Amino acid sequence: MENQFEFIAIEGVIGAGKTSLAKLLTERHNARLVLEQFKDNPFLPKFYEDRERYAFPTQMSFLASRFKQQQDMLSKDLFRQLTISDYIFEKDRIFARLNLEDDELALYDSIFEIMTGISAKPDLVIYLQSSVDRLMENIRQRDRNYERNISPSYLRELSEAYNHFFYHYNKSPLMIINTSEIDFISNEKHLDYIEEQIFEQPIRNNTHIHIIPDQL
Template identity: 50%
Template sequence: MPAPTLPAHLGYVAVEGVIGAGKTTLARMLAERAGGKLVEEEFEENPFLDRFYGDRDRWALQTQLAFLASRFKQQKALAARDLFVDHVVSDYTFDKDRIFAHVTLDGDEVRLYETLYGIMEPSAPVPDLVVYLRSSVDRLLHNVALRGRSYESNMDPAYLTELVDAYDRYFFHYSKSPLLIVDSSRIDFVRETATFDELVRQIGSVRGGTAYFNPPATMQLAF
């Protein structure tokens, strides 16, 4: 039996989740399985990111505006779809930036951000499906520690908790496109081929609304 892949109706899939949820890894795996194009967030090109993790209050606005400009540029390019590529898989949605902004900014900064976001958002393409990898803070911290990025070495658990809450609130009300919420806290779709295959099947089965993938006990791991 051939391995499951993305069906034709999912031309543009976006994978979302909090820092350390595994969204980039899953996006890469999906793009490879489908023979599609991968679009990755250019976070390492943000010149303010290191400083933000050292002093959130001081560098939040600069960091968010740099991300907003970078993501808008990518989204504009994505809107001009390559006719020779059947599937595009992204490791973020344009709305991600707004989720972070409402966690890190206050007052006039939020109002400035909302003005700029409102100008840009109508030009951003809407995915055919969003996959939200929902994870516990403990699992996120575990994954962040494993990848060993220097600027994430002192990641504040309280900040991750804020982000998890913000993501949950956002996706609880999400209706722009079909949505699959995946409980990814206790699964390993990287090393467990059967788990990844089942996740791909679940992704391909979503046709509208919000669906949930709660992995069975046989797929769950202890962390």
């Protein structure tokens, strides 16, 4: 299977399956895997308990961590031509706009604008879109302690912010996959179809893949 990319980024709301898909595609293509280091953020559990109080330190910790990873990605891997990541740097601002107060957002933006200009640019962005019910179910199944306080209303708010962001996204070719009714983790046919659309079809802007489970 011929590869036309050097860097693919997979995005989606919490629980959409972006990390799982990144890992599966990495295994199939011997790629370099770059995962968001959310476990290293000491403020994240506190954020889900008190969103207003801990939004700013949580956001700044993520910004610093993500930028460090972006710099590392700019260096070539001699043994792997393809890099697959489970986030894009620009998405950091989705959470910032959603959670920060005006003065905090102004300070954040002054730093973010410098960093985003020298971050790695994906050859393709894959946005995994999903219903809030499916997101909640996925979150319940993986049962991370600090995610137990995530509410459907917060996920709905976040989903709307993501949809708005990717509706206007034009920095890289974008592929949108609705994952509400599919299971690429357990169903290999679903994964095969996604892989085929990514690697065997010509690169295009704003490609929307709608997978019908009964037809696969």
